[in-house]
Amino acid sequence: MWNKRLGIDLGTATTLIYVYGKGIVLNEPSVVAISKNTNEILAIGREAWEMIGKTPEYIVAHRPLREGVISDYEVTRRMLTYFIQQVCGKSLFKPNVVVCTPSGGTGVEKRAVLDAAYRAGARRAYLIEEPMAAALGAGIDITGSSGSMVIDIGGGTTDIAVLSLGGVVASQSVRVAGDQLDEAITKHLRKKFNLLIGEKTAEVIKIEIGWAVPPKEEKTLKVKGRDLVSGLPKEISLTSSEIYKCLSEQLSSIIEAARSVLEKTPPEIAADIGEKGICLTGGGSLLRGIDEMLSKALGTPVYVAEDPISCVALGAGKVLDYLKLLRDGLLYTKREK
Numbered sequence: 406m407w408n409k410r411l412g413i414d415l416g417t418a419t420t421l422i423y424v425y426g427k428g429i430v431l432n433e434p435s436v437v438a439i440s441k442n443t444n445e446i447l448a449i450g451r452e453a454w455e456m457i458g459k460t461p462e463y464i465v466a467h468r469p470l471r472e473g474v475i476s477d478y479e480v481t482r483r484m485l486t487y488f489i490q491q492v493c494g495k496s497l498f499k500p501n502v503v504v505c506t507p508s509g510g511t512g513v514e515k516r517a518v519l520d521a522a523y524r525a526g527a528r529r530a531y532l533i534e535e536p537m538a539a540a541l542g543a544g545i546d547i548t549g550s551s552g553s554m555v556i557d558i559g560g561g562t563t564d565i566a567v568l569s570l571g572g573v574v575a576s577q578s579v580r581v582a583g584d585q586l587d588e589a590i591t592k593h594l595r596k597k598f599n600l601l602i603g604e605k606t607a608e609v610i611k612i613e614i615g616w617a618v619p620p621k622e623e624k625t626l627k628v629k630g631r632d633l634v635s636g637l638p639k640e641i642s643l644t645s646s647e648i649y650k651c652l653s654e655q656l657s658s659i660i661e662a663a664r665s666v667l668e669k670t671p672p673e674i675a676a677d678i679g680e681k682g683i684c685l686t687g688g689g690s691l692l693r694g695i696d697e698m699l700s701k702a703l704g705t706p707v708y709v710a711e712d713p714i715s716c717v718a719l720g721a722g723k724v725l726d727y728l729k730l731l732r733d734g735l736l737y738t739k740r741e742k
């Protein structure tokens with residue numbers, strides 16, 4: 406019964422579902438379009454994402470998990486139900502699911518995720534902390550005694566964790582990730598050029614010409630938006646160097662958080678990390694030079710995982726092999742505080 410076990414990466418930007426025996430079968434934006442007048446859900450996933458920035462006033466295209474927690478529980482539940490149904494079809498068999506939660510989440514937020522999974526149709530639902538899943542998906546042996554460190558840079562949050570012997574030794578979650586980089590670009594253009602751009606344009610700028618270190622290759626990008634003074638459409642040219650400068654302040658918060666996690670790490674484990682390097686996962690790790698930036702700032706080797714966007718879902722998929730252990734409470738993750 407291949408469709409009975411699902412590993413779900415409920416991300417702030419993207420939701421991925423891994424089906425046991427099959428691999429990743431769903432990859433959709435975590436976006437829901439809602440009518441303001443009737444509160445009705447009009448579209449979910451990619452279709453809703455298409456509507457961002459283009460909707461008439463009475464429709465809001467909204468990301469219910471924006472900052473890594475369930476900010477809008479009811480909408481999240483309906484989104485999750487929809488995605489699970491997409492994957493399971495009209496099967497009468499309820500799936501067992503493993504869902505990833507950001508490591509900084511509170512007990513209440515974690516319970517909300519579990520509850521959402523049950524109400525979305527799960528027979529049994531388990532939580533696994535995101536850094537565990539990310540590390541597993543990146544091919545790191547998390548059960549061994551050699552410590553490792555993973556930094557997952559997502560849309561709304563960056564999750565930093567040191568793992569050893571199947572547990573989280575030290576961790577921190579900061580609300581600085583891809584979204585905040587986009588916002589930094591938007592603010593910069595407004596201030597310097599009086600130009601108003603939408604959130605999708607900001608993301609395109611970051612992906613096309615963004616750098617976390619002084620650019621090794623200077624690219625230019627023409628960007629269209631609305632002039633705040635005349636109210637009319639306007640086009641400007643942006644360079645990689647300019648975007649690099651406007652991202653650096655946000656990026657330094659990620660460095661600070663990683664440094665503070667390393668400082669809390671016991672010396673033996675820190676030595677393991679120094680040898681193996683820090684693993685980066687999540688879409689944000691695709692920003693050019695972010696590995697180099699962190700490596701220089703932390704004095705430790707840093708590498709980007711293969712297929713960083715899929716790591717968490719792949720890791721959740723791997724955990725599906727151990728459902729029995731999860732059920733018996735033999736495999737669980739706990740945050741140390």
Ligand code: ADP
Pocket residue numbers: 415416417418419420558559560561562582583584608611612615686687688689690691692693714
């Ligand atoms: P989440 O787990 O929170 O859903 P993801 O791991 O899917 O987030 O990462 C989404 C973030 O990654 C977005 O902010 C997106 O802009 C960013 N991203 C995706 N590709 C790139 C890229 N090539 N360069 C820089 N950022 C990227």
Ligand code: MG
Pocket residue numbers: 414415416417557559560687717
């Ligand atoms: Mg994620």
